[in-house]
Amino acid sequence: MSNAARQLSHTLRAPLPDAFDQLTDTDLAELHRYLQATMARRRETLDAAIGSSLDFVPRLMRPAIKKALGL
Template structure:
C-alpha cells in the first residue's frame, strides 16, 4: 500500500485500501508500467514536434523546454 500511496500522491480511495495485498501489488505494477509508457510516448511526441522546428534553432528550443 505504501507504494500505491506514493504513486497516487494522495490518500487512497477506500476501495483501493480494501484490496488484498496481491491485487494492490498488481495495481502498483500496472501504474508503474502506465507511467513508463506515458513518458515514452510524451518523449516521442516531443521529438516529433521538434522535427518541425528548423534544425539551427532546435538546441535553443530544447533548452527552453528543459530537454
C-alpha cells in the same frame, strides 16, 4: 496500512480511498505494477512526441527550443 498500500499511495502521491481497504495485498501490488507500467509508457510516448515535434522546427532554432523546453 500494508506495504503494498503504502507503495501505491506513494506512487499516486495521494492517500488511498477507504474502499481500497477491501483489496488484498496481491490486488494492491498488481494495481501498483499496472500504474507503474502505464506511467512508463506515457513517459516514452511523450518523449517520442517531443522528439518528433522538433522535426518541424528549423535546424538552427532547435538548440534554443530545446533549452527553452529544458531538454
